[in-house]
Amino acid sequence: MIPLDDLDRALIRALAADATQSAGALGRAHGLSQPACWRRIARLRAAGVFRGQRLDLDAQALGFGVTVFLGIKLATKGRVSLEDFERAVTSIPEVQTVEHVLGMYDYRLRVVARDISDFERVLRRRIMTLPGVGNVEANVLLSEERRPGPLG
Secondary structure, eight states: OOOOOHHHHHHHHHHHHOTTOOHHHHHHHHTOOHHHHHHHHHHHHHTTSOOOOOOOOOTTTTTOOEEEEEEEEESOTTTSOHHHHHHHHTTOTTEEEEEEOSSSOSEEEEEEESSHHHHHHHIIIIITTSTTEEEEEEEEOOOOOOOOOTTO
């Protein structure tokens, strides 16, 4: 962990909002020269503050109108390793995130589908056939509001 000053935090917020901004544009917006801004960004990247750059895809524009959160309780943890389950579930393209959690369920999945019928197909043919799956609880996403993270 590296010490962050207010300028580092401002650059992180700006890049989190739009990672395509150039060091020159970021520098002008925050009172830095392009080389000074680039050095700060390189220092943050080298320290592991940034894990990469990703596109923020619009699932609905791509034809995925339904998002479902699944809570999965493994039936037999002794016979099926967590790694076997994780390896199998991450190979399903509709599964966007896999979170190993503590609580009522062992895993929380974010699954996208074209519609409810498509989700039912994914659930029956892909998720329910995974090694060790026991109880499954589904919660359909009605709306989502994105909020800034801890540095926002």
